[in-house]
Amino acid sequence: MANHKHVAVLPGDGIGPEIVDEGVKVMKAVGDRFDYTFHFSFGLVGGGAIERLKQPLPEETLTQCRKADAVLLGAVGGPRWDRNPPHLRPEKALLGLRKELGLYANLRPAILYPGLESSSSLKPEVLEGVDLMVVRELTGGLYFGDKRTEKTADGLKATDTLVYHEHEVERIVHRAFQLAQGRRKHVTSVDKANILESSRLWRSVVERVAKQYPEVEVEHMLVDNCAMQMVRRPADFDVIVTENLFGDILSDEAAILTGSIGMLPSASLGEGTFGLYEPVHGSAPDIAGQGVANPVATILSVAMMFRHSFHNEEAAGMIEKAVREVLASGARTMDVASPGALALSTEEMGDKVVEAIRRQQDDP
Numbered sequence: 001m002a003n004h005k006h007v008a009v010l011p012g013d014g015i016g017p018e019i020v021d022e023g024v025k026v027m028k029a030v031g032d033r034f035d036y037t038f039h040f041s042f043g044l045v046g047g048g049a050i051e052r053l054k055q056p057l058p059e060e061t062l063t064q065c066r067k068a069d070a071v072l073l074g075a076v077g078g079p080r081w082d083r084n085p086p087h088l089r090p091e092k093a094l095l096g097l098r099k100e101l102g103l104y105a106n107l108r109p110a111i112l113y114p115g116l117e118s119s120s121s122l123k124p125e126v127l128e129g130v131d132l133m134v135v136r137e138l139t140g141g142l143y144f145g146d147k148r149t150e151k152t153a154d155g156l157k158a159t160d161t162l163v164y165h166e167h168e169v170e171r172i173v174h175r176a177f178q179l180a181q182g183r184r185k186h187v188t189s190v191d192k193a194n195i196l197e198s199s200r201l202w203r204s205v206v207e208r209v210a211k212q213y214p215e216v217e218v219e220h221m222l223v224d225n226c227a228m229q230m231v232r233r234p235a236d237f238d239v240i241v242t243e244n245l246f247g248d249i250l251s252d253e254a255a256i257l258t259g260s261i262g263m264l265p266s267a268s269l270g271e272g273t274f275g276l277y278e279p280v281h282g283s284a285p286d287i288a289g290q291g292v293a294n295p296v297a298t299i300l301s302v303a304m305m306f307r308h309s310f311h312n313e314e315a316a317g318m319i320e321k322a323v324r325e326v327l328a329s330g331a332r333t334m335d336v337a338s339p340g341a342l343a344l345s346t347e348e349m350g351d352k353v354v355e356a357i358r359r360q361q362d363d364p
């Protein structure tokens with residue numbers, strides 16, 4: 001029987017529409033193989049929504065997402081809106097989606113695909129065996145605490161507050177331990193417990209939760225040290241669990257272990273099977289409209305959608321295998337190509353992945 005799925009597609013700004021096209025193409029190719037029928041509902045988000053509807057996250061888009069089984073998002077933002085007031089910034093849409101949809105667990109896997117060692121600025125021998133997962137708390141911390149700017153006698157004063165409730169820490173830490181159970185059984189909890197009160201709470205919750213997962217090894221690491229160890233001995237990391245802002249920063253750093261930020265996918269999950277899937281990178285205004293962006297992060301986000309929202313590990317594996325084969329064949333977009341080498345366009349890269357998926361289908 002056909003498997004029907006409703007996917008809300010939010011291309012967004014900059015390179016968003018270019019990479020999302022390739023993600024949808026791959027979703028359809030895998031869907032054919034596994035007998036899915038899709039209903040795609042396209043929605044406005046970010047800068048495009050500000051232009052048309054004067055708000056970054058229209059109620060209609062949110063409703064569309066609520067009705068869907070999963071969301072595929074490109075990216076939002078751009079220089080055109082950088083001077084807007086906070087409520088009229090494209091990035092506000094992401095925070096709204098994450099909070100409103102209860103997506104507190106952000107999974108950001110960083111895997112070095114064979115052949116991409118030379119695309120990274122790090123030495124190949126340092127990168128050997130890199131396969132880590134950043135588990136970023138996504139609906140708390142500095143992003144969502146009270147913020148304000150006030151006039152004082154000494155000039156302006158700006159405040160952001162970092163708040164974590166015990167239950168918010170507990171649920172993300174459980175998620176990290178559960179993921180580690182299916183991996184190399186090692187969790188690095190990253191905090192700044194030598195300074196921050198919220199980090200001290202975080203650490204105590206990790207210690208308590210860890211007792212329920214005796215087969216998983218846990219270590220605590222201060223965030224500054226972690227940023228350094230991640231480029232010194234990245235292959236030693238398995239699951240890294242951390243608060244919202246630390247996770248944002250460390251995951252962009254992790255991208256370089258894979259060759260490019262254009263390689264890093266993400267899944268944002270809550271309690272059920274619903275999820276939002278998007279590349280870790282942004283709208284890349286510097287290359288938008290040129291058709292040169294790497295679509296692999298988005299394509300791998302689609303693989304995560306099959307894994308986490310549709311519970312189809314085989315389909316997810318098929319996409320990841322296709323990406324692996326295409327990269328092993330030497331196909332590269334500009335961001336990971338050797339200097340002077342001919343690079344593929346966004347669309348050509350997507351086509352290659354689709355062809356590799358079709359080849360797998362033809363195999364007996």
Ligand code: NAD
Nearest residue numbers: 075076077078261262280281282283284286287293294335
């Ligand atoms: P960015 O990730 O957009 O770009 C950083 C650098 O990486 C740029 O040089 C860009 O060309 C390159 N890059 C990014 N994605 C690429 C891809 N797929 N292929 C090849 N190269 C790629 O970060 P930024 O420049 O700091 O931010 C630009 C805008 O995007 C800002 O408005 C920011 O707020 C927004 N942003 C949005 C998201 C999101 O929607 N999830 C994430 C990060 C940043």
Ligand code: IPM
Nearest residue numbers: 077091092094095248280282
């Ligand atoms: C990301 C982005 C967002 C974040 C911004 C655009 C709000 O950098 O998804 O990593 O900081 O979470």
Ligand code: MN
Nearest residue numbers: 248249252280
């Ligand atoms: Mn980020």
